[in-house]
Amino acid sequence: MTGKNEDLRRNVLNELTWDPALDATHIGVAADNGVVTLTGHVATYAEKLAAEAAAKRVFGVRGIAEEIEVRPPYARKTKDDEIAERAVRILQWDVSVPADRITVKVEKGWVTLSGHVDWDYQRGAAAADIHKLSGVVGLINLIAVKPAIRTADVRKKIEDAFHRNAVLDAKEITVSAVDGTVTLSGRVRSWAERNAAERAAWSAAGVTDVEDRLAVG
Missing domain, CATH: 3.30.1340 (Histidine-containing Protein; Chain: A;)
Structure with a gap:
């Protein structure tokens, strides 16, 4: 099993290194019976998500323990009110998101979205908008999907x-x-x-x- 674990670990590392959406220099990988643990740190929340997505693409991965930290490269962290202001603005710019039904809360870099939308793609679009913002270290998406139309089948x-x-x-x-x-x-x-x-x-x-x-x- 040790050989299989090492092969899987190497394949995940190669996938992380190959992905242009992230810098895998400070990411560590361990593998045990199909479960991959990602450790280390990245500069943005978007990179954290990209690392998890890259690991999931590797054949043989059955589970992921994601322990990567977000460490912005600059000394001064973005203030919560600045993140909140930019979050509200980017949601308003996105025509696929009903921004008037979404509330933003920011605490220590963690963004919480609440409210309701008609479709799951709108919920996902709102989350994707937040992923783009610098200073964000995590996202809690509490937006509920409440469709206006229900079908029986x-x-x-x-x-x-x-x-x-x-x-x-x-x-x-x-x-x-x-x-x-x-x-x-x-x-x-x-x-x-x-x-x-x-x-x-x-x-x-x-x-x-x-x-x-x-x-x-």
């Missing part, structure tokens, strides 16, 4: 979407839906397949929450 629509998706092995995934909450269970071959299933589920009208219980491997 959510489960059928999601299953149809799975069958259309070339990435997914639909027969290995079970979908259940109660009101607007969708639960995915079964097994997928990779983190990419797991993410594709979750995105497809969120794309159905009427979905307010997705519980992803898919096993990887």
